[in-house]
Amino acid sequence: MRTNILFRVIVVLLLLFPGQLLAQDRQPAVAGSFYPGNADALKKELSQLFQNTSTQTDSSIAALIVPHAGYIFSGKVAATGYAQIPIGKAYKNVFVIGVSHRVRFSGVSIYPHGNYITPLGKIQVNDTLAEKLIAENSFIHFVPEAHQSEHSIEVQLPFLQYHLKKGYRIVPILTGDSNPATTRKLAEALLPYFTSDNLFIISTDFSHYPANATAQKVDKETADAILSGKPEQLQKVCQETAPNPPENVLTRLCGESGVLTLMEMVSGKPDYHYHQIIYQNSSVSSAGDPSRVVGYYAISVTRDNEQTFHLTENDQSYLLKLARSSIETYLKSGTVQKIAPGYPEGLQQHCGAFVTLIEDGKLRGCIGQFNPSIPLVEVVRNMAIAAATKDTRFQPVLLSEMKSIEIEISVLTPLHKIKNVEEFTPGKQGIYIKKGNRGGTYLPQVAEQTGWDREKMLSHCARDKAGIGWNGWKDAELYTYEAIVFHEK
CATH class of the missing domain: 3.40.830.10 (LigB-like)
Structure with missing residues (x-):
């Protein structure tokens, strides 16, 4: 027994x-x-x-x-x-x-x-x-x-x-x-x-x-x-x-x-x-x-080494302050803030960036630019204003809201075209889907925020961001990129 x-x-x-x-x-x-x-x-x-x-x-x-x-x-x-x-x-x-x-x-x-x-x-x-x-x-x-x-x-x-x-x-x-x-x-x-x-x-x-x-x-x-x-x-x-x-x-x-x-x-x-x-x-x-x-x-x-960004804490602090002051200046006067000479040298490089606005833990606006022909410092200024005033998913931000808004900036590596979806690693990389004249992207941090796996990331991005349908990514051009993400504390 x-x-x-x-x-x-x-x-x-x-x-x-x-x-x-x-x-x-x-x-x-x-x-x-x-x-x-x-x-x-x-x-x-x-x-x-x-x-x-x-x-x-x-x-x-x-x-x-x-x-x-x-x-x-x-x-x-x-x-x-x-x-x-x-x-x-x-x-x-x-x-x-x-x-x-x-x-x-x-x-x-x-x-x-x-x-x-x-x-x-x-x-x-x-x-x-x-x-x-x-x-x-x-x-x-x-x-x-x-x-x-x-x-x-x-x-x-x-x-x-x-x-x-x-x-x-x-x-x-x-x-x-x-x-x-x-x-x-x-x-x-x-x-x-x-x-x-x-x-x-x-x-x-x-x-x-x-x-x-x-x-x-x-x-x-x-x-x-x-x-x-x-x-x-x-x-x-x-x-x-x-x-x-x-x-x-x-x-x-x-x-x-x-x-x-x-x-x-x-x-x-x-x-x-x-x-x-x-x-x-x-x-x-x-x-x-x-x-x-x-x-x-x-x-x-x-x-090939992907373009790397050695943004110091001073660089990041400067960009966050610039983003906030640019939005507030535009909301007050309707003018684009001029960038004073003498800004950190590292911000002269040409690379893409997204500016995200968060209010009470919820998205309030997010717009960015890939592969720009202008320095990073100008990209951040321009995208900050656009995120506050031109994101069609939301009403324009009011000046009175700025006290409750947190700013997050994502500085991007150049786009890398992939042939196989297995080359896309959610959480580490962002995804950009392009088909004809339509396109859409999710930043790397979206995977962690949503818990989506690779296929859900691609499908949501195709349908919700690029507007080409749930399975539209299967015959679209796919690009990956990485990001340095930092935000106001």
């Missing part, structure tokens, strides 16, 4: 808390062989690998393609790749995409329960995100035996622990095949997370086992295909390995599927760029054999 009750309790617990009960930290499999198994020795080796690396310290890096061989062979190339990221840079998530070398399976495997362990300590897995990706995509599974002894993810982790600011979590992804359909689906699933607060690491070596001279030629052809930014070009080059491969080339790119996934995410986006960082092969290692080598490249993908 007791056994039966215990069995039932276990079943209930498994149903209610499967992840927690099945959670098992993934122990290091290649520590002591691919890299030192002792923490102090590993830190010392990493320190030596990062010495004299060619560093660009490019904070706009979106992804790195780096090798995963033993550190004695590829550690310098990998370290030079990681060195392009400013030391201590903070990320929310690091997606590490490796390839399963020992276990073959269809689709993709993500490690969802437990964390990864290295000699430098525990590196936390974003199990919530891992489980979400598995639940939402039929081709993504958890194949425990694939992760158990696989090195392509593990060897990257000490570099992350040594170089990045703590606080990030990893999403460990293994590809089980190089089916182009799988890489396209994986790219689509990961695209919403391909943002500036996440980093993507693509773990791959290049040619396997040709002589040094052949490796250099073959690896350059493969790297050039990647640098072209065209997934079909890389597929074409990799297909040349079979049925008539170059001499002694077993594979051109063992992590082809991970690289193709990255290229699919970046394809067609002119604000992303590929950069060759360094090339070596195993012949340069003291343990290498020039007649039988493996090639290693470090390649980065950077995104």
